[in-house]
Amino acid sequence: MTRLVMKFGGTSMADLERIRRAARLVAAEFDAGHRVAVVVSAMAGKTNELVAWTDGAGKAQKRPENENASNVTPVEGDDEYDVVVASGEQVTAGLLAMTLRNMGYDAITMMGWQVPIITSDVHGKARILDIPPAKLETALDAGQIVVVPGFQGVTESGRITTLGRGGSDTSAVAVAAAVKAIRCDIYTDVDGVYTTDPRIESKARRLPKISFEEMLEMASLGAKVLQTRSVELAMAQRVPVRVLSSFVEPGQATDQGTIVCDEEEIVEKHIVSGVAFSRDEAKITLLGLPNKVGISALVFGKLAQANINVDMIVQSEKRSGDYANQIFTVGRRDAQTAIDIMRDGKDEIGFDDIRLDDTVSKISIVGVGMRSHTGVAETMFRALSEKGINIQVISTSEIKVSVLIDEAYTELAVRALHAAYGLDKIGA
Amino acid sequence: MTRLVMKFGGTSMADLERIRRAARLVAAEFDAGHRVAVVVSAMAGKTNELVAWTDGAGKAQKRPENENASNVTPVEGDDEYDVVVASGEQVTAGLLAMTLRNMGYDAITMMGWQVPIITSDVHGKARILDIPPAKLETALDAGQIVVVPGFQGVTESGRITTLGRGGSDTSAVAVAAAVKAIRCDIYTDVDGVYTTDPRIESKARRLPKISFEEMLEMASLGAKVLQTRSVELAMAQRVPVRVLSSFVEPGQATDQGTIVCDEEEIVEKHIVSGVAFSRDEAKITLLGLPNKVGISALVFGKLAQANINVDMIVQSEKRSGDYANQIFTVGRRDAQTAIDIMRDGKDEIGFDDIRLDDTVSKISIVGVGMRSHTGVAETMFRALSEKGINIQVISTSEIKVSVLIDEAYTELAVRALHAAYGLDKIGA
Numbered sequence: 121m122t123r124l125v126m127k128f129g130g131t132s133m134a135d136l137e138r139i140r141r142a143a144r145l146v147a148a149e150f151d152a153g154h155r156v157a158v159v160v161s162a163m164a165g166k167t168n169e170l171v172a173w174t175d176g177a178g179k180a181q182k183r184p185e186n187e188n189a190s191n192v193t194p195v196e197g198d199d200e201y202d203v204v205v206a207s208g209e210q211v212t213a214g215l216l217a218m219t220l221r222n223m224g225y226d227a228i229t230m231m232g233w234q235v236p237i238i239t240s241d242v243h244g245k246a247r248i249l250d251i252p253p254a255k256l257e258t259a260l261d262a263g264q265i266v267v268v269p270g271f272q273g274v275t276e277s278g279r280i281t282t283l284g285r286g287g288s289d290t291s292a293v294a295v296a297a298a299v300k301a302i303r304c305d306i307y308t309d310v311d312g313v314y315t316t317d318p319r320i321e322s323k324a325r326r327l328p329k330i331s332f333e334e335m336l337e338m339a340s341l342g343a344k345v346l347q348t349r350s351v352e353l354a355m356a357q358r359v360p361v362r363v364l365s366s367f368v369e370p371g372q373a374t375d376q377g378t379i380v381c382d383e384e385e386i387v388e389k390h391i392v393s394g395v396a397f398s399r400d401e402a403k404i405t406l407l408g409l410p411n412k413v414g415i416s417a418l419v420f421g422k423l424a425q426a427n428i429n430v431d432m433i434v435q436s437e438k439r440s441g442d443y444a445n446q447i448f449t450v451g452r453r454d455a456q457t458a459i460d461i462m463r464d465g466k467d468e469i470g471f472d473d474i475r476l477d478d479t480v481s482k483i484s485i486v487g488v489g490m491r492s493h494t495g496v497a498e499t500m501f502r503a504l505s506e507k508g509i510n511i512q513v514i515s516t517s518e519i520k521v522s523v524l525i526d527e528a529y530t531e532l533a534v535r536a537l538h539a540a541y542g543l544d545k546i547g548a
Numbered sequence: 549m550t551r552l553v554m555k556f557g558g559t560s561m562a563d564l565e566r567i568r569r570a571a572r573l574v575a576a577e578f579d580a581g582h583r584v585a586v587v588v589s590a591m592a593g594k595t596n597e598l599v600a601w602t603d604g605a606g607k608a609q610k611r612p613e614n615e616n617a618s619n620v621t622p623v624e625g626d627d628e629y630d631v632v633v634a635s636g637e638q639v640t641a642g643l644l645a646m647t648l649r650n651m652g653y654d655a656i657t658m659m660g661w662q663v664p665i666i667t668s669d670v671h672g673k674a675r676i677l678d679i680p681p682a683k684l685e686t687a688l689d690a691g692q693i694v695v696v697p698g699f700q701g702v703t704e705s706g707r708i709t710t711l712g713r714g715g716s717d718t719s720a721v722a723v724a725a726a727v728k729a730i731r732c733d734i735y736t737d738v739d740g741v742y743t744t745d746p747r748i749e750s751k752a753r754r755l756p757k758i759s760f761e762e763m764l765e766m767a768s769l770g771a772k773v774l775q776t777r778s779v780e781l782a783m784a785q786r787v788p789v790r791v792l793s794s795f796v797e798p799g800q801a802t803d804q805g806t807i808v809c810d811e812e813e814i815v816e817k818h819i820v821s822g823v824a825f826s827r828d829e830a831k832i833t834l835l836g837l838p839n840k841v842g843i844s845a846l847v848f849g850k851l852a853q854a855n856i857n858v859d860m861i862v863q864s865e866k867r868s869g870d871y872a873n874q875i876f877t878v879g880r881r882d883a884q885t886a887i888d889i890m891r892d893g894k895d896e897i898g899f900d901d902i903r904l905d906d907t908v909s910k911i912s913i914v915g916v917g918m919r920s921h922t923g924v925a926e927t928m929f930r931a932l933s934e935k936g937i938n939i940q941v942i943s944t945s946e947i948k949v950s951v952l953i954d955e956a957y958t959e960l961a962v963r964a965l966h967a968a969y970g971l972d973k974i975g976a
Contacts, residue, residue, distance in 0.1 A: 136604040170639065176564040177646040198649065203657050204642035207635040211598065214632035218605040221626065229631050233661065234706060278662060 123260055123301040124154040127270065127292035130164035131309045132366035133212040136219075141366065143219040145307065146265060148370030150225060155260040157299060159270045159292035160216055162208025167271075167285075170205045174198075199243040202272070202282045206232070209269030209288070217267045227265040230255065232272035232280065237291065239273035239281045246273055246281035248290065248353075251298035260299060268295055289350035297357035304359050305377075306346065307366035312378035313338065313345050315543040316395040321535050323544035327393060328376065331383040334393050335361075337486045337520045341396035351380065358382060383488050391489030391496060392541040395534050399481045399527060401431070402455035403512065406446040406462065408472030418469055419446065422461050428454045432482070432515045432524060446471075447513060449524060452478050480512065481530045484522040485537055497521045503540035509533055551688055551729040552582040555698065555720035558592035559737045560794035561640040564647075569794065571647040573735065574693060576798030578653060583688040585727060587698045587720035588644055590636025595699075595713075598633045602626075627671040630700070630710045634660070637697030637716070645695045655693040658683065660700040660708065665719065667701035667709045674701055674709035676718065676781075679726035688727060696723055717778035725785035732787050733805075734774065735794035740806035741766065741773050743971040744823040749963050751972035755821060756804065759811040762821050763789075765914045765948045769824035779808065786810060811916050819917030819924055820969040823962050827909045827955060829859070830883035831940065834874040834890065836900030837863075846897055847874065850889050856882045860910070860943045860952060874899075875941060877952060880906050908940065909958045912950040913965055925949045931968035937961055 126149060128142045142160075150156045162170075178198070213229045220227035232239075235255060239246035259266045270288025273281045283290055289306060296304035312326040313335065330338070332355035339348045345363055354361045364377025383389075409415060416435070423430055432449045450458050455478050462474050490496045500521055504511060509532065513524035525533055538544060554577060556570045570588075578584045590598075606626070641657045648655035660667075663683060667674035687694045698716025701709045711718055717734060724732035740754040741763065758766070760783035767776045773791055782789045792805025811817075837843060844863070851858055860877045878886050883906050890902050911932075918924045928949055932939060937960065941952035953961055966972060 136601065139605065173564065173639070173643055174646060177567065177643040178650055198646060200642045200645040200649070200655075200657055202642075203659075204639050204646070207638045207642075210635045210638070211601070211632050214628040214630075214635075215601055215605040217628040218602060218626055218632070221628070222606055227628075229628055231631075231708070280659075 121153060121155050123157070123299050124149055125157045125159060125292055125296035125299070125301045125304040127159040127288060127304065127306045128161065128366055129288065129306075129308045130161040130167070132307050133160055133162065133216070134164040136215070138366075139212065139215050139219055141369070142307065143216060143223060145366065145370055146216075146220060147223055147225060150265055155263070157256060157260060157266045157268060157295055157301070158216065159268050159288060159295055160209060160212045161270050161288040162212055166208040166211075167205060170208055174201045174204050199279050199281075202243050202280045205282050206269070206272040206280050209271050213267045213269040217265075220265055220267075225265055226263060227267055228259060229267045229269070230259070231269060233274040233278070235268060237268075237273035237294070238276060239283070241275045241277070241279065241281065243279075243281055245284040246275075248273060248283070248294045251294055253298045256295070256299050286347035286350075289347040290353055293350045293354045293357070293359055293361065296359045297353070301359065303362055303379075304354065305362045305364060307364060308345070309365065309367065310345060310363070311365035312363050312376075313380070313394070315393065315546055316534055316538050317397070320531050321538045323538065325544060325546045327378050327546065329379045329381060329386045330393055331386060331488050332380060333383065333519055334486050334488055335380045337484070337517070338394055338396050341398055341482070341484045341486070341520075341522070346380070354380065360385075389489050390487055390546060391493050392485045392487035392543065393546075394486050395537045395541075395543065396484045396486060397481055397530055397534055399530065400452050401449050401480050401482050401524065402452045402476060402478040403447060403449050403480045403524060404455065404458055404462070405475040405477075406469075406471040407475065408443045409446045410470045411442050411444045415469070416446070418465075419462070420448075422465055423450070423458055426457060426461055428458050428461075432513045432522065434513050449480070449482070449513065479527045480524050481527045482522050482524055483530070483533045483537065484520055485541065486520050488519050490519050490521075499540055500537060503536045504533055507532055507536050509536075549581060549583050551585070551727050552577055553585045553587060553720055553724035553727070553729045553732045555587040555716060555732065555734045556589065556794055557716065557734075557736045558589040558595070560735050561588055561590065561644070562592040564643070566794075567640065567643050567647055569797070570735070571644060571651060573794065573798055574644075574648060575651055575653060578693055583691070585684060585688060585694045585696060585723055585729070586644065587696050587716060587723055588637060588640045589698050589716040590640055594636040594639075595633060598636055602629045602632050627707050627709075630671050630708045633710050634697070634700040634708050637699050641695045641697040648693055648695075653693055654691060655695055656687060657695045657697070658687070659697060661702040661706065663696060665696075665701035665722070666704060667711070669703045669705070669707065669709065671707075671709055673712040674703075676701060676711070676722045679722055681726045684723070684727050714775035714778075717775040718781055721778045721782045721785070721787055721789065724787045725781070729787065731790055731807075732782065733790045733792060735792060736773070737793065737795065738773060738791070739793035740791050740804075741808070741822070743821065743974055744962055744966050745825070748959050749966045751966065753972060753974045755806050755974065757807045757809060757814045758821055759814060759916050760808060761811065761947055762914050762916055763808045765912070765945070766822055766824050769826055769910070769912045769914070769948075769950070774808070782808065788813075817917050818915055818974060819921050820913045820915035820971065821974075822914050823965045823969075823971065824912045824914060825909055825958055825962055827958065828880050829877050829908050829910045829952065830880045830904060830906040831875060831877050831908045831952060832883070832886055832890070833903040833905075834897075834899040835903065836871050837874045838898045839870050839872045843897070844874070846893075847890070848876075850893055851878070851886055854885060854889055856886050856889075860941045860950065862941050877908070877910070877941065907955045908952050909955045910950050910952055911958070911961045911965065912948055913969065914948050916947050918947050918949075927968055928965060931964045932961055935960055935964050937964075
């Protein structure tokens with residue numbers, strides 16, 4: 121029999137009534153002949169509460185004589201943080217298993233340490249290293265519905281770990297890969313992946329299918345349907361992922377969601393599959409930068425040391441042969457830190473002046489069809505131009521074109537591009 | 549160095565501020581030169597919340613076709629109940645360890661499965677079978693403060709278990725026995741064991757010491773300071789237990805509590821150490837019972853089958869040579885069930901009539917000194933008689949005399965006996 125992994129997020133586990141609905145969805149798949157493993161998040165809000173407690177415990181008043189004690193472990197990376205926070209998923213896993221049992225199904229939980237889900241020892245941000253499938257497979261083959269708490273694992277030395285926020289998607293994909301599931305169904309509060317955000321463009325269409333590569337671009341560009349890491353893992357392990365709403369009853373017709381899969385399995389390929397946008401952008405311009413070898417390494421090395429992620433980079437507008445202006449973008453919350461770092465290194469780097477613009481947004485078109493079609497970027501630039509939208513920075517990848525524009529034009533740009541690529545005619 | 553186990557109940561773990569106070573008490577003992585293991589309960593109220601959720605999950609709507617499915621596991625004894633409910637202690641253990649770390653101490657949690665605390669597989673009511681001490685001892689010897697969640701364990705086959713309500717006291721005593729601790733300090737919301745309930749007799753005195761046997765009688769007679777099972781275990785393993793308040797700061801002078809220990813270690817022995825009472829009593833009288841062999845086995849066999857605990861038994865007041873009246877007491881909540889069972893068996897048993905009196909209370913005096921002193925019971929009967937209190941039933945053990953009286957005289961009887969044995973002059 122085929123194996124299926126189903127994952128339910130925090131809103132789908134928020135109370136007993138929703139847990140019952142999730143149980144009915146699980147039961148329907150089991151009755152349809154699948155062997156089913158379920159991965160669950162904590163009740164919505166619960167992880168925040170637990171994290172707040174760990175923050176409070178971490179700020180416990182220090183004894184004066186220990187103020188600077190070298191053996192004080194910082195809260196970040198504290199393995200006891202994981203012990204506290206992992207408890208949220210333990211509760212929902214147990215409750216879902218009990219609910220299934222009381223519906224007449226043979227369900228059993230396996231905690232991260234019982235499976236085991238072996239992770240690195242970077243507490244609070246652990247990465248899954250291995251999931252030995254034997255225990256899961258034995259239970260599944262015996263007809264048991266196995267419920268696994270997401271987000272948690274265990275180190276080789278037997279300490280509890282957590283994967284960082286949103287890690288339950290990654291847990292689900294990793295479990296699916298381990299048991300060679302035909303698919304990993306991610307039940308969430310949206311019913312699929314759309315051509316763009318329906319709150320901005322009412323004509324947005326749900327995509328029946330999207331390739332891993334496109335989903336990865338969409339996820340990293342701000343479409344918050346799936347965690348980037350879970351998509352990377354699904355692509356690497358070739359596990360098809362389906363995103364669908366948990367707010368439906370089993371068998372409801374519209375409940376097909378979006379399947380994220382290999383490009384080869386998508387018959388109807390689109391040149392552009394979606395328009396993504398991100399307002400979390402800030403543009404920094406270094407004016408009068410010496411045009412010499414190693415200057416970029418110096419600038420971006422300083423930012424990398426501060427763990428600041430630089431996105432778009434353009435070196436342009438030479439003032440003379442020896443000087444250039446350097447433009448780059450960072451996340452808006454990092455902008456001030458980046459400015460401070462640059463100012464601290466002003467003498468070493470040798471620029472004239474620095475400018476910050478944090479009223480910009482990034483608009484992107486994503487589609488595997490770009491690989492084989494020309495003129496895709498041109499259509500984008502023309503569509504924006506016709507609406508009088510100025511493009512400040514451009515960056516491209518094999519299946520993506522991103523532009524930086526004035527934030528005020530975000531919605532206008534999204535709608536213009538959605539229409540220009542005929543996305544309102546796509547899909548279901 | 550000597551090892552010490554400290555246990556904090558739910559009210560001592562109720563919020564971050566109280567967890568910090570517990571941490572200061574732990575730190576003080578560590579600084580005083582002890583190797584310290586700590587056992588914690590869940591935050592007050594948390595276990596009730598978790599249990600309520602499992603009740604709700606247990607009442608999940610059954611699918612019609614599975615209504616009578618044989619594989620439906622009842623909630624009671626459901627191993628997933630333990631998974632859910634054990635999470636409460638996991639949270640407080642982690643928070644206490646984090647708090648200690650941030651005070652500059654090297655603390656580490658060990659869950660029931662990590663220690664491991666091996667239990668039977670009676671889920672929800674498991675019994676501790678074994679605590680291999682190696683991991684605990686290694687950590688303690690390395691100077692780590694080990695924090696263990698109470699109430700939870702793990703079966704030989706690796707499933708999470710819980711010990712039943714109040715099990716954290718038992719966890720603490722078992723850990724103390726495993727690591728050969730000099731003492732198990734139970735921090736709670738009272739500051740020790742009193743000669744009687746101070747809410748009834750303001751002259752009640754805190755006992756500096758009480759023997760295991762006396763504490764066991766007190767606990768089973770309604771003094772709710774320690775769980776009966778934890779006292780039994782402490783007595784069997786000869787682990788001295790100290791009961792004291794967690795609502796004090798380290799070093800505070802009054803914070804000596806009550807030590808529960810071997811009788812031999814108590815120099816100043818009292819004939820009577822305390823007066824206990826219980827209002828949870830109901831008296832049932834069977835009138836005109838045939839006076840024949842096996843009749844008592846028949847009556848009490850039927851009650852035992854229904855898991856009804858019978859306490860005091862008196863067969864008396866023969867009406868003629870062939871008939872007797874049988875009086876016995878049961879817990880008040882079982883009274884109606886007991887009556888129903890007797891009525892169902894009326895023809896088989898052959899009694900004339902049945903009477904219920906649920907306005908009785910049981911007053912007991914407890915003291916190891918009774919073994920070597922005569923006239924102790926006589927003092928009790930005379931003191932009650934002087935106040936006009938009628939004794940309905942009497943039962944005795946080696947270190948205890950209990951009487952059943954009209955409930956309305958409870959406080960009067962307690963105060964009369966407290967004075968008669970000079971308990972207001974005892975102790976600290």
